[in-house]
Amino acid sequence: MRLAVARARATGDAAIFWLDPSRAHDQSLIAKVETYLKDHDTAGLYLSVKKPVDAIDESMARARAGAKRVGDGHA
Helix, strand or coil, X not given: CHHHHHHHHHHCECEEEECCCCCHHHHHHHXXXXXXXXXXXXXXXXXXEECHHHHHHHHHHHHHHCCCECCXXXX
């Protein structure tokens, strides 16, 4: 989590965790993401957990729009 938060803060990029809650292993990872993100200052950052298909759709839409940065219309 530290790396994801640090990178999102340094670059202004969105951080999307590609995890599917219908998969048991991903469920445990999602729980860890939710727990450990609370230990970090995430104010002003776009951090989300999405199913891989939804993450792909959002990532591709952001890329097509040229929007990487928080507040570029796709965050």
